[in-house]
Amino acid sequence: MERAPLKERAAQILASAETLFGERGYDGVSVRDVADAAGVKKAAVFYYFEGKEDLLERVLERYYTAHREALTSAFEAKGPLRARLHGVIDAYLGFMAENHAYARLVQGLMAQGPAWHGHLQRNLEPLLRWTEEALAEVAPDRGPLAARHFFLTLSGAVINTFTYAPVLAPMWGSDPMSADGLAERREHLHFVTDALMDRLEPRDG
Amino acid sequence: MERAPLKERAAQILASAETLFGERGYDGVSVRDVADAAGVKKAAVFYYFEGKEDLLERVLERYYTAHREALTSAFEAKGPLRARLHGVIDAYLGFMAENHAYARLVQGLMAQGPAWHGHLQRNLEPLLRWTEEALAEVAPDRGPLAARHFFLTLSGAVINTFTYAPVLAPMWGSDPMSADGLAERREHLHFVTDALMDRLEPRDG
DNA sequence: GATCGATTTGACCGATCGGTCAAACCACAA
DNA sequence: TTGTGGTTTGACCGATCGGTCAAATCGATC
Incomplete structure (x- = not known):
């Protein structure tokens, strides 16, 4: 070499x-x-x-900063709530599309004992807080309509797009990870957020 | 012994x-x-x-049948679509609540190379088909509102409840896996399905 | 060409992995 | 009491794991 x-x-x-x-x-x-x-x-x-663990920590650290940077601007954007949420969805989806490995790696670490849970918490916490701030106007701070539930539901809908893709592919019809497939998924997630907002804020937001 | x-x-x-x-x-x-x-x-x-692989196959087989049995009756129930969907959500959530390990195991296998993807496909396929049948009245068979997207979104929202629970717990406030926590999650998921149905079928279904 | 610090490598370590096997064990029938 | 067949076990196998280390190698400097 x-x-x-x-x-x-x-x-x-x-x-x-x-x-x-x-x-x-x-x-x-x-x-x-x-x-x-x-x-x-x-x-x-x-x-x-220093070793294999160090290697994983560096990989995760790189992802964390990239992940947060990708979402920061979307969360801090101005404008009506729905448009901001669409922006966050797009940024989330776009980041994952360019970092296929990330979603799968994180899901794998979650399913693999509590050793890395602390690490993952430090990455997830700011995303949860941002979601709570963004939804503060329309979501109560407790109960089944609290922002944390929407965070779990929506982030799951985004992340599972990528973790399930290779398993669902044979029965999906088209390739769910292609540009067309991701654009379609993006439209679906916009539909979902709009549907949720319709119920959360009966008037236009 | x-x-x-x-x-x-x-x-x-x-x-x-x-x-x-x-x-x-x-x-x-x-x-x-x-x-x-x-x-x-x-x-x-x-x-x-026969070996470690055989052990995992038996575990998965047990889960698969239990999983399908838990959802069959819910999918085959009669009545208005919304009530049927609520029933499926409840059955799904109930099964996962009684089989904590299942969700985590499946997520782990997904994130772990294609070796077990075929296995997982055989389990996921009937669930996808059932969802497609159930939503046939209201969802088109292609595009962002196709049943498969709702399957991915909703099953992700259910499963991630359990895979994310131990990681989110410290910032969740209460224990997301307690009876109260799961009841709250159940209400949230009913809200989500209702919101989606409101947009899919403008008149009551 | 000799020197020196940074980089690269092959050889090696103890631990653990999934898996095998023959011997030991035990309840029970003849 | 002696078999006998199903069950349990300790010892062992080759392969691979993460990790170490001293020696070899290189580029730059004098």
Whole structure:
């Protein structure tokens, strides 16, 4: 392997880890696998990172910041509530479309014991708070119409688009992850948010 | 370990596998772990089952039949569409509440490479078909309002209730998995289906 | 060409994995 | 008492895991 500066090589390894963790899950990928995909020997991974856990933490950290950056502007936009929500849905969907691996990786970590739950909480909390702020005008702060329920319902509807896609694909008719498929899904989610808003704020918002 | 008839001992092992796979995921559990939890030595697991994969297949098979049985009657019920949908939501939620491990296990398998996708498809397909039949009166068979989108959205809203619960719990206020928490979630999901139906069938259905 | 620090690597470690197997064990019938 | 067949077990296997380390290799500097 020819030489390469520290940052570049680390980025190669990180990118390979990102892809593989997303495809096969944390436990399903060995350090050897990551090294092979990056065109590097296994020991080099331990030269650039403290270990496999460190590798996953860096991958998650990258995702977290990208995830939050993608949603910040959408949440802070002005205008009527419905338009803002559509913007958030679009930003969420767009980010996931460009980071296929992320949704699958996070779902895998959730289903895999409490070891990483704290990590995931720190990422989810600001999204929940933003949703609560955005819906403060129309949703009560407790009960079945509280903002947190809509957060769980809508984020699930977005994320599951990507986690279920490879399983549903054979019976979906068309490819649910294609550009057309995602555009259709986007329209569906707009319909859902509009339907919910119709019931939450009987007059136009 | 004292003697026990074949069926009984196999059921013990299966029950332990069920719990552990749900808590830590398939890859996160060793055959040794399952044996220990069942109060049996590791070799006994291989006496009653062909291997670890066979163990998971039996667990999934049990779940599949239970899952389908729980939803069959709800889907086949008579009455207005909204009431039928509420019934399906309740049955779905009730089944998951009594089988915490199932949702987490399935999500984990989805996020873990295509090895088990075929298996999961065979379970998901009848649910999708039932949803398509149930919504045939109000939903077109293509486009963003097709039944398959509502299937993905609503099943995601139900399942994520359980997979996200342990992660969201600290910021949820109350325990989302308690009886009260689930009742509240149930009301929320009824609200969501009603909101969707309001838009799908402008007149009462 | 010698030196030096950063990078790369092959060899190696102990632990654990899924799986095998022959021996031991036990209830029961002859 | 001696079989006998179903059950349980400890010991063992090869493979793979995450991780370590000293030696080899390289680019730049003098």
